[in-house]
Amino acid sequence: MSGVIVLAFRILMAAAVYTFLGLVLWMIWRDLQQEGSKASVRVFPAIRLEVRSRNHIPVSKTFSKPEIILGRNPACDISINDETASAQHAKLSYHHNQWWIEDLNSTNGTKLNKEKLSLPTVLTSDDEIQCGKTKVTVIMNGEIPGTPEGQM
DSSP states (O other): OHHHHHHHHHHHHHHHHHHHHHHHHHHHHHHHHHHHHHHHSOOOOOEEEEEEOTTSOOEEEEEOSSEEEEESSTTSSEEOOOTTSOTTOEEEEEETTEEEEEEOSOSSOEEETTEEOOSOEEOOTTOEEEETTEEEEEEEGGGSTTSOTTOO
16 A cells, blocks of 8 residues: 555656656747747837928927938828928938938939038937038927927
8 A cells, every 4th residue: 555655656746846847848949939020020219300401391200110201202200391301311320220311322422411421320419410401400209399208
C-alpha cells in the first residue's frame, strides 16, 4: 500500500511541476504579446506649424504623424496659397527621435531661419521655414499650450 501512495505522490508532484512550468510559459508569452503590440503602435510627438502668408490670416495646425508635406497642392498637409511655392515644396519627417526638414526640389528653394536649405536638417522649436513668400513657424510638443511636457 505504501508503494501506491508513493506512486500517487510522484504523479501529483510531476503534475504540479508541469502545471507551474505551463503557467510560467503562458505568462511570459502573454507579456511578450503585450509588449509587441505596444511597440507596433508608434506615437509621434506633436508639432505645431503656424503659417503666415501675405494678405492672409495666420493659420495654426498641430500634427502627430511621422511626415508632413508643405506645398501649393491642396492635397498637402499644409496647403500654401502662394504662387512662388512649389506643388510639393518641403517635407517634415520624424525619425531618429527628431523632426527633420528637407526641400523637395522646389523651384525657389526652401529657407530655414533665412538660410537656403540644401540638406535635410534637424528642426528645433521657433525655427522659421520659408516656402516662397510664406513663412511657417515650428513649435515643438513641449511648448504647445495645453499639452503637458513629454506627452506623445
